[in-house]
Amino acid sequence: MPSVRPQYAHRILIEHQIHHAMSKGGIEPLSPPERKKNEGNKEPIRVGILGAGIAGLYAALLIDYLGSESGIVYDILEANPDRIGGRLYTHRFSDSPNDYFDAGAMRYPKIPWMKTTFELFKYLELDRPETLIPYHLNDPLGNNFQHFNNISKSSSQLQTANAQGDFDPFRTKVVGLTDSVDDLLGKKLDPFKRMLAEDFQMGWEDLMSADQLSMRDWLAIGIETKPYSEQLINYLETVAGSTGLFNCALSEAIMDAMDFDYQPAPDWFTIQGGGDVVSNSIIQRLTQPIRQDCRVIAITPVLDPKTSKPTSLKVATISKAGSTVESEYAHVISTMPFGCLSMVDTSALEFSWDLQTAIRTLHYDSAIKVAIKFKQRWWEKLTRPQIGGSSTTDRPLRTVVYPSYGIGSEDATMIVSYTWAQDARRMGSYATGHDSASEQLLIERIKFDLADMHDIDDMSILDHVDHKIVDWYKDEYASGAFALLAPGQFSSIYREVTQPVMGMFHFAGEATSVHHAWVVGSLNSAYRAVLEILIHEGNLAMIDKLTCPESPFQQPDEINSMLTIVQVALGQSHRLSKPVDPSHRHWLQQGY
Numbered sequence: 001m002p003s004v005r006p007q008y009a010h011r012i013l014i015e016h017q018i019h020h021a022m023s024k025g026g027i028e029p030l031s032p033p034e035r036k037k038n039e040g041n042k043e044p045i046r047v048g049i050l051g052a053g054i055a056g057l058y059a060a061l062l063i064d065y066l067g068s069e070s071g072i073v074y075d076i077l078e079a080n081p082d083r084i085g086g087r088l089y090t091h092r093f094s095d096s097p098n099d100y101f102d103a104g105a106m107r108y109p110k111i112p113w114m115k116t117t118f119e120l121f122k123y124l125e126l127d128r129p130e131t132l133i134p135y136h137l138n139d140p141l142g143n144n145f146q147h148f149n150n151i152s153k154s155s156s157q158l159q160t161a162n163a164q165g166d167f168d169p170f171r172t173k174v175v176g177l178t179d180s181v182d183d184l185l186g187k188k189l190d191p192f193k194r195m196l197a198e199d200f201q202m203g204w205e206d207l208m209s210a211d212q213l214s215m216r217d218w219l220a221i222g223i224e225t226k227p228y229s230e231q232l233i234n235y236l237e238t239v240a241g242s243t244g245l246f247n248c249a250l251s252e253a254i255m256d257a258m259d260f261d262y263q264p265a266p267d268w269f270t271i272q273g274g275g276d277v278v279s280n281s282i283i284q285r286l287t288q289p290i291r292q293d294c295r296v297i298a299i300t301p302v303l304d305p306k307t308s309k310p311t312s313l314k315v316a317t318i319s320k321a322g323s324t325v326e327s328e329y330a331h332v333i334s335t336m337p338f339g340c341l342s343m344v345d346t347s348a349l350e351f352s353w354d355l356q357t358a359i360r361t362l363h364y365d366s367a368i369k370v371a372i373k374f375k376q377r378w379w380e381k382l383t384r385p386q387i388g389g390s391s392t393t394d395r396p397l398r399t400v401v402y403p404s405y406g407i408g409s410e411d412a413t414m415i416v417s418y419t420w421a422q423d424a425r426r427m428g429s430y431a432t433g434h435d436s437a438s439e440q441l442l443i444e445r446i447k448f449d450l451a452d453m454h455d456i457d458d459m460s461i462l463d464h465v466d467h468k469i470v471d472w473y474k475d476e477y478a479s480g481a482f483a484l485l486a487p488g489q490f491s492s493i494y495r496e497v498t499q500p501v502m503g504m505f506h507f508a509g510e511a512t513s514v515h516h517a518w519v520v521g522s523l524n525s526a527y528r529a530v531l532e533i534l535i536h537e538g539n540l541a542m543i544d545k546l547t548c549p550e551s552p553f554q555q556p557d558e559i560n561s562m563l564t565i566v567q568v569a570l571g572q573s574h575r576l577s578k579p580v581d582p583s584h585r586h587w588l589q590q591g592y
């Protein structure tokens with residue numbers, strides 16, 4: 001079954017646009033920018049790209065592709081003085097080729113909706129076999145295992161147990177384990193999945209009637225199947241996910257399940273050398289430098305003195321040292337994660353209440369990766385060697401990810417714990433600084449659990465050199481790991497963030513795409529933002545250049561040009577109710 005997210009997104013926008021068309025005043029037609037009404041104005045169109053994560057970098061790459069005929073020039077303003085790439089973050093313990101781990105994005109399945117990502121790899125010439133290498137989702141030997149209730153079972157042992165009708169391999173005595181975990185979840189989700197795949201319209205209506213429900217709610221309800229008990233739901237959540245993850249929207253869980261429903265199972269890939277090879281490769285191609293240490297703190301409209309209509313946007317930034325700079329742009333593309341955006345003063349733009357609510361409430365999940373640089377690649381030397389893939393447990397570390405790169409090499413760095421949701425928040429409370437007592441304790445606890453899980457008696461095998469913890473909620477440049485929607489959020493938020501305010505303030509970044517939490521979502525959103533700019537500017541030639549069949553950047557499936565045009569028209573109709581009062585920016589002009 002293919003991903004239904006694009007259809008889902010189109011459906012939300014159609015309903016939103018019909019609602020506007022039927023309301024008093026209807027939808028105003030697209031109008032050219034105020035600036036352009038002044039014939040003969042040949043000033044370049046200045047675009048401020050806020051954030052140099054993959055969405056910001058890709059937007060710049062697209063603008064560069066359009067070339068000077070587009071009349072567009074850009075600045076990239078990045079808050080982080082030390083690093084570019086945002087949540088594409090590779091930590092290297094040394095210069096040795098495999099002595100690294102990806103703290104953010106690390107794997108890419110080759111499935112149709114990942115098209116934009118793989119096209120980008122091709123454009124950047126990263127699709128060579130020595131760079132785009134296989135990522136083992138499961139280890140090819142079947143030795144990856146699950147360790148719950150102090151019992152370890154390898155994937156092959158679990159398969160055998162299930163085939164023999166033993167559905168409680170971890171001896172939990174949970175009532176209702178009448179099937180495998182996948183089948184128990186499938187029984188509840190499959191009716192929706194089938195309906196959406198066979199008749200999207202009917203499936204959509206069913207799904208929307210349950211849009212306010214969480215996955216946990218749905219499992220506890222007895223429509224078509226018996227309600228699952230709290231005990232059974234907790235078991236399923238523990239084995240299949242992370243603690244608290246079933247509080248996410250049911251619609252999200254269903255679409256997630258459909259996203260990966262491919263037969264045969266797709267191949268997964270990773271970038272040899274780390275995910276930031278992608279961002280660095282874009283940076284090398286950009287025509288404009290990136291302005292680092294420029295944290296955006298306020299965005300205000302600039303009004304035409306004669307008509308009092310907004311003509312551009314002023315972006316104020318501050319450096320770590322406290323110096324402020326203001327820059328003026330015809331458009332801004334904000335790729336800042338919403339936690340960061342909400343710290344920016346946008347009050348003078350008078351965002352609608354619904355948009356403000358979207359920015360404030362969108363649920364970002366927690367995620368932490370803990371990596372240890374060991375003295376030896378011990379996991380590949382066990383009686384049951386672990387060659388890539390991952391093992392899971394109910395111990396605090398939850399998931400161990402064995403590297404798919406550097407197999408058999410001397411470099412011995414591994415992600416010893418990858419947690420989400422409440423598991424990550426708890427882990428994060430111990431991550432109090434590299435040399436702090438609590439962090440040392442955490443590392444020792446993880447090593448103890450690793451030894452237990454892998455049946456290691458001699459702890460010296462796990463001697464280590466260093467460790468690194470990346471907690472995405474504690475990262476001031478991310479304020480969360482990725483969007484994971486709470487019940488009801490998708491339909492109410494997507495329509496707001498795909499509607500550029502005044503046709504000038506464009507939202508991009510993973511959270512503003514149907515494929516949130518993936519690099520492809522960031523890329524698709526950046527593509528939409530650039531398309532919105534071209535639509536607002538009425539630049540048909542450049543729209544054609546970007547979207548024509550010969551373009552190396554094909555229009556992503558979630559973007560429908562007609563719907564985007566109407567979203568831009570709706571965005572243009574945003575009116576400011578009061579004149580901009582420059583004194584509201586007074587606090588930042590004081591510096592620190």
Ligand SMILES: Cc1cc2nc3c(=O)[nH]c(=O)nc-3n(C[C@H](O)[C@H](O)[C@H](O)COP(=O)(O)OP(=O)(O)OC[C@H]3O[C@@H](n4cnc5c(N)ncnc54)[C@H](O)[C@@H]3O)c2cc1C
Binds near residue numbers: 050054079
């Ligand atoms: C733990 C984890 C695992 C993941 N795994 C995968 C995976 O395996 N595969 C996959 O495809 N995707 C994965 N993702 C998702 C992927 O990493 C993200 O979707 C993507 O990198 C986000 O890019 P972005 O440009 O949208 O946002 P970001 O990368 O967050 O970029 C936003 C930029 O804005 C900057 N910024 C913030 N505030 C300001 C400000 N005030 N002024 C100026 N700049 C500012 C930030 O410093 C940052 O550089 C993962 C993410 C995480 C966290």
